[in-house]
Amino acid sequence: xxxxxxxxxxxxxxxxxxxxxxxxxxxxxxxxxxxxxxxxxxxxxxxxxxxxxxxxxxxxxxxxxxxxxxxxxxxxxxxxxxxxxxxxxxxxxxxxxxxxxxxxxxxxxxxxxxxxxx
Numbered sequence: 001x002x003x004x005x006x007x008x009x010x011x012x013x014x015x016x017x018x019x020x021x022x023x024x025x026x027x028x029x030x031x032x033x034x035x036x037x038x039x040x041x042x043x044x045x046x047x048x049x050x051x052x053x054x055x056x057x058x059x060x061x062x063x064x065x066x067x068x069x070x071x072x073x074x075x076x077x078x079x080x081x082x083x084x085x086x087x088x089x090x091x092x093x094x095x096x097x098x099x100x101x102x103x104x105x106x107x108x109x110x111x112x113x114x115x116x117x118x
Contacts, residue, residue, distance in 0.1 A: 005038065005064050006032065006037075010063060011060065011064070012032070014056055014063065015032065015060065017056055018041055018044075018045070018057060018060070019041075021048075021050055021052055021056070022041075022044045022053065025044075025048060025049075025050055025053070026044060026047075026048075028044065041057065041060075042057070045057035
């Protein structure tokens with residue numbers, strides 16, 4: 001397993017605590033540079049009788065679990081939620097129908113309000 005899981009300070013602090021407790025219980029020395037560190041931690045956590053190691057391992061598992069997807073971000077403009085125009089499949093969303101272009105030609109938008117162009 002690559003070391004990408006070992007990139008946040010909270011995870012490193014958890015791993016250090018688990019290593020320290022494993023060293024005192026089993027006498028095994030684990031290093032952060034070990035290629036199979038995750039597997040070794042899992043093995044020792046499953047064999048351990050120390051509840052603190054088991055709890056720390058469970059906490060580490062929760063930290064490494066993929067986060068659930070958050071709902072789509074809403075756009076807010078001047079404190080108001082702005083609806084996203086839904087693009088039609090296959091279009092890039094930049095092409096407006098000619099009727100909308102014709103209507104918009106004689107208008108200007110000033111501070112969010114349409115006004116007649118002078």
